[in-house]
Amino acid sequence: MALQRILAVDDEPFNLEIIEEILEDLDFEVQTATSGQECLEIVESYDPQVILLDVSMPQMSGYEVCKAIKANPSLSHIIVMFVSARGSVEERMEGYSVGAEDYIVKPFGHSELKAKLLHLGQMLLEKDILEQQIEDATTTAFSAMATSSEMGQIVNFVEQVGTIQDVSELANALINCLANFGLSCNIEMRVDTDKLHFATAGLCSPIVVELFEILHSKGRLHEFTNRILVNYELLSVLILNMPSDDPDKHGRIRDHICFIVSVTEQQLLSILTKNTLINQQRELNSAIKTIHSKFTGLLSMLNNNRSQNEAIFKRLQELFESRIPSMGLDEDQEVFIFTHIDEAIQSSVAREEAIAQVKDAFAEIEHDLCNLTTDEQ
Template sequence: MALQRVLAVDDEPFNLEIIEEILEDLDFELKTAASGPECLEMLATFNPQVILLDVSMPKMNGYDVCRAIKSNPDTSHIVVMFVSARGSVEERMEGYAVGAEDYIVKPFGQGELTAKLTKLGQMLLEKDILEQQIEDATTTAFSAMATSSEMGQIVNYIESIGDINDVPTLATALINCMANFNLSCNVEFRVNNEQQHYATSGICSPIVLELFEILKSKGRLHEFTSRILVNYDYVSVLVLNMPEGDDEKHGRIRDHICFIVSVTEQQLLAILTRNELSQQQQNLNGAIAMINSKFKSLMTMLDNNRKQNEAVFRELQEQFERRIPTMGLDEDQELFIYNHVDSAIQKSVAREEALIQVKQAFSEIEADLAELSHKVDEH
């Protein structure tokens, strides 16, 4: 469903006027609330898709309002974007910890707000498209959990990813593995200096992408409320719904997640290595084909030169055999000429032997290249 209904919540009327002015030309139904309690009262009748929620409000601040929205099954699906004059890492992490999907810092311009709302609208559309697929995948995951232990799921995952040869399929397998533990997650793969993102819901929210960027170099493990972020060099996984109320299970699942992410990174590196070797093999095969072509052209040219030399010397020898007896030369002169002709012919024969050696050397080089290509294929 496209984004149609937006609720703006702020205790300052001027701020609400600015939002109304920015959004007046957009195809949104916009309503406003001046406090947290008023916002919660309006949810049953208005049912907004996105709430622009001020953080600093008296009596009930934005964090408390967001907790109330996300803790209610009837309203937890509503997308919350915090609006605040402060944009520190701590502020953003607190916003994410209470369940917000995005964050915008005052003062903001029309372009920034409309761009964020457009992105959130696209996220809503993709969630609707993927909703049935997620439901089916979750049902399958729960069925698998009923018949298999946690370690069995991990072993099955390790065995299954060994045959995977592309990054998106590996990401899907990782998400499905997490689903087998009843975990929803976001995934970032860092491949060839680019970030690739995947999620149980089909798309990572903007605030999740910011957390990946901020925390990817800040240590291996981050835990906040029911969420846990595990970082490796090439893979980061953010789990959204760690088990609560059971410390032993929480710790066990946390250890499982760290191990699974580690194994996933090793398989990712194996995929990248195989892809690189495959590219090198293609490059080598192309170089071998080019060298073979040049060798054959060169050998053809040398062979043609040899045949032309043979024809020239044969014709020259025949001419001498016909003309010398008629030239009236004495025996020493005839012998001198014959010796020089014979010497030239012998030099031609020597060049032909050298050509044979060149052919043999080229054949050995060709065999060495073929053997090298075969060794690369084996690896």
């Protein structure tokens, strides 16, 4: 800030008139005081940038006034220039020891005072620049520390969320993560045909549920006042208390929220996919048991048929062997009958081979199904 306001303090009115004339020519705003006590009474309300302070004053010397000013935290930033008729080294050292920034000896000329004030004005500008740099550096440092802490929370959440396999547990983990950022939230998870709601306060209000219904398909991000709504296909999160007094923090937290909700969405999708696969596995296992039961029944029936055929052909063969010799048939007739009996038996044997092939086919199918369930697991 450029030098503008100066307070001149001297118990001699004539000296103040000279100072006022010089300062007015330099376009400074000037106020005067005729004693140290008056200076202390008006300095806080006037808030000068520089005080031209006479050293030798009755009741309260300039040194005492300077000490009082520099001891007050709200006034210590004011630059003090001592004005004295004596300029010995000892007196200058005394002035510096009580906190003064400069010293000018009476009588002084217009150009000397102007040069010193211009120098002090430059000091003020450099001081403002330095203070701003310090403030910026401090802000950057605190922002870096805050960001580091926030990233730590995010990393912890990412590491934790990958182990969660329950929808309700996932919602509670998200609520706790956002709570670490000082955020209060409402959550909707869309699981199959159900809509599950969770909240920092325990329950979502009806208006929040309606808001999820209206906005969940209307875009990724909605911001209104100090609230923000983030939408994904399976998950919507409404933050109720975004930081509104710090734009940088607001933007940083918004980015964190979008990332955290994205990670949660992916884990929710993973949970639902795994549950679907588990249900399909159960259904497949049930189907395999049913197929196995039917295969077993069918094979049992085929075995029974084979046994019955064998018994029938055996009885038939025994019957023909015992009766044909007594039937008075010639040799060609006997050969004809036995030939057809052998063909029927061979045909039955061929059917048994087909049954064996069916058994092998059933066994192979059952084996493949068992391997399929083992791979899925």
